[in-house]
Amino acid sequence: MRSNQSTSAGFRFHTGDCVKGMAKYVPDASVDVVVTSPPYNLGIKYSKYDDKLAADEYLEWTKKWAGEVRRCLKPGGSFFLNVAGSLKEPMLPYSVINLLVGEGIFKLQNTIHWIKSIAMPTDEGSEKQRGHYKPINSQRFLNDCYEPVFHLTLEGTTKLDRLAIGVPYADKSNIARWGHTDGKDVKCRGNTWFIPYKTITRRAKDRPHPATFPTALAEQCMKLHGIRKDLVVMDPFLGIGHSAMAAARCGVGRFIGFDIDSEYLKVAVEEMESAEWAVSLS
Ligand SMILES: C[S@@+](CC[C@H](N)C(=O)[O-])C[C@H]1O[C@@H](n2cnc3c(N)ncnc32)[C@H](O)[C@@H]1O
Numbered sequence: 001m002r003s004n005q006s007t008s009a010g011f012r013f014h015t016g017d018c019v020k021g022m023a024k025y026v027p028d029a030s031v032d033v034v035v036t037s038p039p040y041n042l043g044i045k046y047s048k049y050d051d052k053l054a055a056d057e058y059l060e061w062t063k064k065w066a067g068e069v070r071r072c073l074k075p076g077g078s079f080f081l082n083v084a085g086s087l088k089e090p091m092l093p094y095s096v097i098n099l100l101v102g103e104g105i106f107k108l109q110n111t112i113h114w115i116k117s118i119a120m121p122t123d124e125g126s127e128k129q130r131g132h133y134k135p136i137n138s139q140r141f142l143n144d145c146y147e148p149v150f151h152l153t154l155e156g157t158t159k160l161d162r163l164a165i166g167v168p169y170a171d172k173s174n175i176a177r178w179g180h181t182d183g184k185d186v187k188c189r190g191n192t193w194f195i196p197y198k199t200i201t202r203r204a205k206d207r208p209h210p211a212t213f214p215t216a217l218a219e220q221c222m223k224l225h226g227i228r229k230d231l232v233v234m235d236p237f238l239g240i241g242h243s244a245m246a247a248a249r250c251g252v253g254r255f256i257g258f259d260i261d262s263e264y265l266k267v268a269v270e271e272m273e274s275a276e277w278a279v280s281l282s
Contacts, residue, residue: 029073036079037082075155116132
């Protein structure tokens, strides 16, 4: 374990089932921000976890782990849940959100559209595709270039730091025109976030996990909630550690992560340590 000032207060990764782990290690109402992406039940080939439960079993399990997240979250906390379907299972994220919101476990405060790839006009008047996606060959379906990130809270009233991830005004005359700008050249970026995966050439070495989100996505979620040094962040499905890396980059004081697969956590620890962030693993 190496040390870095910013993470000296404690980044902890636990190997094992997150439902049992949260019950054992995380007190009631002690976590400010949860950023996570659970298995989507789409038959992804994880090295340990079997991603193909019966649909009702998957929802039952979702209710169990999300119930633990609810118990751990502080009243003003934020839970950013990245869960997507597939072209053949398009209803999956809506079933999950219908369950969590419909049963009163959380309020849906925002829905963020994580755009992985987009075609944009160029200054020359043509179009250019930016970002990456898994191409499909189909006469029925479009290539799938986005995933939802649901911002869930206990009351639907959690205050956010919108300008921490704000963007400059395109038309600078708006700065003086609108009183709420306070004279600053920054405005809310809205709920469509273009965050492409990094270009990689050696999948097994550069991203040894079949279903990750970019560190920048988690970073933007944490900044939107609002960064403080004493912030406690948790990811029950840590994978190879992108949310932990995001928390370290944001200067978050405490982080708790779980994954059932020790191999993924080993990669997460290596990544953290190679960036000189201290972390303990159990
Ligand atoms: C979608 S991936 C998360 C990837 C992560 N966001 C990243 O960027 O690396 C889901 C993870 O959940 C883990 N997992 C599955 N069941 C689990 C459980 N009961 N408790 C903890 N982790 C579990 C899998 O091993 C997998 O790494």
